[in-house]
Amino acid sequence: MKRTPIYGLLAEFDSPSDLVAAAHKTYAAGYKKIDAYSPFPIEELAEAIGFHHNYVPLVVLIGGILGCAGGYLMQWWIATVSYPVNIGGRPFHSWPAFIVVTFEMTILCAVLAAVFGMLALNGLPMPYHPVFNVPRFAFATKDRFFLIVFSSDPMYNSMATRDFLQSLGPRSISEVPS
Amino acid sequence: MDERTEQMTANRAPVIEPGHTFATVTDKISSIVLTRPTSNGWLIGFGLCFLITMVLLYAIGYLFVRGVGIWGIDIPVGWGFAIVNFVWWIGIGHAGTLISAILLLLRQSWRNSINRFAEAMTLFAVACAGMFPVLHLGRPWLAYWLFPYPNTMNYWPQFRSPLVWDVFAVSTYATTSALFWFVGLIPDLATLRDRSENPWARMIYGILAMGWRGSARHWSRYETAYLLLAGLATPLVLSVHTVVSFDFAIGIVPGWHTTIFPPYFVAGAIYSGFAMVLMLAIPIRKFYGLEDFITARHLENSAKVMLATGLIVAYGYGIEAFMGWYSGNRYDSYLLWNRLHGPYSFFYYMLLSCNIFIPQLLWIRKLRTSPLGLFVISGVILVGMWLERFIIVVVSLQRDFLTSSFGMYYPTRWDWATYIGTIGFFIACMFLFLRVLPAISIFEMRTLLPEAEVRPE
């Protein structure tokens, strides 16, 4: 597909409701490569733009399992294989004493997985992004709500798309240079 | 019945005062950091705490030069202020995580306005707590031996020791709280990035915000991750003080070796934690005029939590005393006697009044909503919880099994300097936090506004 100097069209709305409504219409109209920006999480928005697959839980689960197994195996190996010592007459493999650390390791790894997994899937950190070129986008972190149709969308056509967005009654529409 | 509930809900203060919009919320909170000039009050307060922090540094320096002998510890009382303070600080930390995680899971939206600085408090409290286990070592420079790192001697930590559990629990707790806090900050950092005029601030906030732009996909993953973090932090926070209580419960010392410890330590932790939250929240909302966001409702809810946990703690004391008598064990029953009549009995009665009797005033609704009253009671509770740890650590060790080895413990000026020093350090950190980061979660406040709801057309 040919690259155009335009990254996409950004429509600005006043309220979350308007944005959600607009997103629904846009998606329904066949636009698939779209995204929305809001100053706070809006549950409805995700499926409105057709985002369904969230892999974060899976990542966390894997992290947790690794931590759990790793934690216990480490203790077992240290206490019975690497350097077994008689501690107060207790057996080398005193599993009840190993539970605490196993648990903590589980949590630790799960937490690390959650945070860094989320960031990675979100592609953060990303210091530069074309939308930042739009001055008004600064309000996306305050009280404005934005909908963007990426120029990479097959249905994208600078004229038609602009008209379509206009029909959604946005506060303003601006082109996002790439 | 119905009337009464209606009435109650009716005259319950709101979570956020009416008349606010996304913009006002954003501006109000971010302005504390961005536009306001540094007030003299802040400078004085911070300067004072900084001085106290220097006292801490001096005490630590002298400690490293001479050894732990400068403290009051001896045989039989091998643990003194250091461990008392450690448990106290860790306990205080718990409230932050509780508010941000457990209340989140319980969908207690009122938490949104206090969770941010509560978490910050957690971080700093854990930092203070974390110092002591290292400082109290005879050879602190070898503290890293408690971590399982590969070494030529092929020698490892001893995983049956509660102190090793502590190392894992506390470091996990510190990491989790820090990440949880930071994740919560990301959207607000983006807000500050976009609000601030100063190019330096712009750049720093920008870097910290990592290019957050509030994309719906991001929000969705973010929300899941945040929820999972809360889910993980909840059992963690409960486990941490449980593990801390194991430090004692695993020991055979009378007064330590009891199964009631985990629940009653956790309750005590939340108890003191909320007390500290209030002691911070009340002045903050006053000086930064945040009464709109931290309303009487928050104070009252916190007070109720304190009341509840306080009763659990009281139950703990009751059971301890009962068991001392009921077990018929000569060591346990003597421990009880020693608490009631021994050389430290005064502190035991102090503890009872601070933690059990005085807090019962919280049954009075008027008091639950009066900032000053709550501030005072919170102070009392913090003292009481410190005394509880003192009683557990010192009075149990002081007279254990062999009468020939009965001893005493007298803290030295270095004990006090270290303790007070950490308090100064803690408050200094809070001052810095208030100055450079939004003390209230902006984006979560936005969700509390009525406009935040999506009206289907």
Next chain:
Amino acid sequence: MPEQNGQQHREDICPGKKNKLDLQTVRARVAETKGPEFWRSLEELAGSEEYREMMHREFPKGASEWVDAVSRRGFMKLMGASLAMAGMTACTKQPLEPIVPYVRQPEEVVPGRPLFYATAFTLGGYASPVLVESHLYRPTKIEGNDQHPASLGGTDVFAQASILGMYDPDRSQTISYLDEVRTWGNFLDAIRGPLNSQKAVQGAGLRILTRTISSPTLADQLRSLLKLYPQAKWHVYEPVNRDNVLQGSQMAFGQPVETQYKLENADVILSLDADFLYAGFPGFTRYARDFAKRRDPDAESMSRLYVVESTPSSTGANADHRLPLRAAEIGEFASALGAALGISSSSRTFAAEPARYLQALVRDLQAHRGSSVVIAGDHQPPVVHALAHAMNQALGNVGKTVFYADPVDANPLNQTESLKELIADMRSGKVDMLVVMGGNPAYDAPADFGFADALKNTSIPLRVHLGLYRDETAELCHWHINEAHYLEAWGDARAYDGTVSIVQPLIAPLFNGRSAYELTAVLAGQPEAAGHEIVQGYWKKQHPAADFEMFWRKSLHDGWVASTTFAPKSVAVKATDLPAPTQAAQNAVEINFRRDPSIYDGSFANNGWLQELPKPMSKMTWDNPVLIGPVMAERLQLQSKDMIELELNGKKVTAPVWIQAGHPDNSITVHLGYGRRRAGRAGTGTGFDFYALRYSATPWFTTGVNITKTGGTYPLACTQGYQTMDTQDGNSRPLVRRASLEEYHREPNFAREEEPPAGLTLYPGYDYKKEPNAWGMAIDMNSCVGCNNCIVACQSENNIPIVGKEQVVKGRHMHWLRVDAYYEGDRANPQAYFQPVPCMQCENAPCELVCPVGATTHSTEGLNDMVYNRCVGTRYCSNNCPYKVRRFNFLLFQDWETPELKMMRNPDVTVRSRGVMEKCTYCVQRISQHRIDSERENRAIKDGELQTACQQSCPANAIIFGNINDPNSRVSKLKANPRNYGLLADLNTRPRTTYLAEIRNPNPALEG
């Protein structure tokens, strides 16, 4: 110290610069360091850059200050120190003359393997035969001579601690004239003239003052010296002397004899204020052994001990029946007893309790004619001794339990009189030359003699002092000769039974000290005579046979000279009309003067081990408070640590009070030896000097002391604040399990109650059977007499530091092995028990479980090992140790700088540093030593061949260590005894150290 660090990087070396350490500052610092801080502050001092730099400078700054006497003293102090450093750090040398090692080891030196030499430690003239462990010519540990009849392997605290005495950095290190350094040559020149002039007048002006001397050689030298100077006089004075004993025998037999007891034959023992179960009593080690032998409740008969005493002592604590009486009343009690036995007349009637006691006692004694013994204490007046002699004779004990022999004292005269005479001569100007050989009369002479004053204010032209320390007496003499320690010099001495031991040196004198033998030789005009030839020469005369070499080697090797034991003398009590003992003034307060259990008469004041040794009954360290009974304290409204003023015949001393359970009412006890002005860093200024109240007429006790409370308190360092097994909530803890003999026969397993069933735990136990050895210890509390010897032995063997008074007050003393004393019952006359507590080496050790770094772990042989290098110092193990036997280096307690102390240490034991936990290891270094040996010889470790330090020198044989996997080992047998129980075993710690319950043998007539 921060301020010193501040100065470290100042470069210039020019003396006299501000930051240089000059003598004043050093002296100031040294002066500041009172005993308690000494061990740390010395290290700080020596550790400081300036000090080392000063030592390297050719002459310390003081060298330029000859004019000022004070700084001269300082100069010598430092030169001494620096010389010491020079000498110390170099390797030490064996004495030139051949010394003969003990059988135990190969005779040649194997690096890393110690050699043992037999020699003898002398106290009050009586020799304690010892073996000295020597590592590459450095004596490091004193042990008992198990072949010697007077020791049988046992030692006492003073012998044990004497090793520290030799390495004491404060010992006098140079000869001096008016405090200027001089050489031996200078002294010889200086003394030649006066000696010649004395020859002219037959020595009319020559006076020699010694302590009690039992050395045949030295006595012979002095006698021949007196032949040389017929007019000269040999005076003897010892503050803790046995005048009463000799006068008593004079009174009874008309001749001086000494009494020896065979306690293993005694069924009934009566002590009239005789503390024969503590160090300092002649023959203590042997008596303790014999006494313990008869305290076995499983034997067919067990002895019974009655103690009538004027101040609580370890002997009283071991009594089956103890009667506290004021010292004066004991005399009356004795005569009443004599009357009952029909050998004297007494009209005295006693209160109910003593009367009842007396009755039962009389019956018991009469029931055991020939198998009883009456022992009178040294501080009881002669008549009591005479009575005791008469009673023993009347009871037919002589020849069975009581034996008489010549006195060990080579010059048995009344020492108080002797000193009095000397002072009279001094004052009347008869003395031209006074030689003080050992002793410190300027400090410890009776108050009314004013010896120091006489020394100061009479113009005796030549005063010579020979001593280990530059002490109060040296200060007042022209010449001071630094004496050689007994481990550095040749000599000989008699044990309590007369057996002579050759004292052979272990090391060439560290500071080129001289012995009394050499000094006497000088006076006799043979200045070049060396100790070796003097002693050997004397014995050549005694044993002129051709096989002298053999004889000599054997004597050195065995540690005693064959057939020198005194033959028993048969003497009969002549005097039938013994004078009645003086009536005690009923309501006047009595004051008792006693030698200190830790520092004796003050001669051990600078011995840190002894200063920090808890006294057997009060567990007091570093001080000598006034002991007072609980009743009297209540009457006078005194608390322990209150300051009071004692006034006796116009002389006053202010001192703190200590309430001592079991002390007789209306009577107080003070211990001598403290309050030294010139003892050294550890001893100077500790405690209070009660010699000031001690008059020649009443050396041991008198009445008429006035007590006034001055207000204010004084910190006292007691290592065991709480001395009963009963807790205030009305419970009692079964720590020392005890019963009477008949109860024991009725219920032999009484001690076993509340032992948890084996296998109480879910965990499978660890199997120690698969190892050849599993170490265990049994402590028989029936044998233990509470003499504290094990504590010092352990301290010496394991390089245990002392911490000083302040730290003891804080509860940070470091003894790995402590002896707990418990009182039971009526505080006015309680039953007392001793319980030695080393590490229990629990099989389920609570300490190991909680150590986060595995610094304390269990060995396959069941030892609870401590890995010092791994310890990070959490102190969790100590908190979790129910026995509180773990000790922690809260500060840098160990002295890393003083070179003498470095040499003293046992090279087999790690020297612990700051921040590390330490504890008893069952002397693991000895275990490994023997394991290596046995493995090399491909055999098992024999039972008894391996002994821990505490066990080896225990005079009472109360501590038995060995292999519990071997059912025939002594320890296994003891553990099979029904009396065997584990301390706090109800905690399921499975201690490897167990106790044998204490069985007393009370007289049924006195029960209830």
